[in-house]
Amino acid sequence: MSIRIKSGFSARASVSPLSAFIALSTLQVDLRTLTSDSTVRDQAIRLQWLESNKYPKAIFVANAVEGLPADAVQGQPYTFKVSGDMTIRNVTHPVTFDVTATVSPDRITGEGTTQISMKDFGFEPPSVIGKTIVSDPVTLTVKGVAFVSDGS
Numbered sequence: 001m002s003i004r005i006k007s008g009f010s011a012r013a014s015v016s017p018l019s020a021f022i023a024l025s026t027l028q029v030d031l032r033t034l035t036s037d038s039t040v041r042d043q044a045i046r047l048q049w050l051e052s053n054k055y056p057k058a059i060f061v062a063n064a065v066e067g068l069p070a071d072a073v074q075g076q077p078y079t080f081k082v083s084g085d086m087t088i089r090n091v092t093h094p095v096t097f098d099v100t101a102t103v104s105p106d107r108i109t110g111e112g113t114t115q116i117s118m119k120d121f122g123f124e125p126p127s128v129i130g131k132t133i134v135s136d137p138v139t140l141t142v143k144g145v146a147f148v149s150d151g152s
Contacts, residue, residue, distance in 0.1 A: 027060040027142065031088075041126075045134070049123045055089040060097075077102045082112060088121040097142070108146045115139050 031052035035042055046052045067080035079100050086095040093116070101110030115137040118125050125136040 025062045025082075025146075027062075029058045030056055031058055032056050045126055049118070049126045051089060051123075057087075059087045060095065061085050061087075072103050074103050074105060086116065086121075088116075089123065091121045093120050106147060109144075110146075111141060111143045113139060113141045 031050050032046065034045065034050075034052070036045075062082050062084035064083040065080060066083070068078055072078055077100055079098070081096050082099050083094065083096040085092050095114050095116060097112035097114045099110055099112040101108050117137045118134075119136065126134045
């Protein structure tokens with residue numbers, strides 16, 4: 001099953017060099033915009049498990065980067081780890097993403113993946129009539145582009 005975010009994705013970052021830029025980043029996702037291949041599943045996840053009307057945002061605040069060289073070369077993909085705190089349903093736990101990113105003069109393009117346990121964030125894996133419809137732990141993948149500016 002694949003869940004997409006239609007809208008409601010935002011990120012904030014500042015500072016240089018690149019590792020500091022990433023380590024001080026905040027990523028927010030509007031959970032009310034998650035969709036899958038089943039509208040019935042989407043409604044159940046929003047209402048019964050994520051309770052996204054009550055807790056609309058998932059927030060990841062990065063606080064450390066490991067394995068990214070200080071002399072990153074533009075155009076070259078790099079694999080590294082970004083650690084921070086993930087908050088879902090007002091419950092916060094440490095999370096580490098495995099990230100692959102490429103730096104160009106005006107942007108950073110990348111993808112990060114981690115696994116979280118729904119139970120850590122205060123809810124059981126979704127099930128219908130005793131049959132689990134989403135496995136736990138869940139793999140989260142974030143793909144994105146961050147545009148770099150000189151602050152002017």
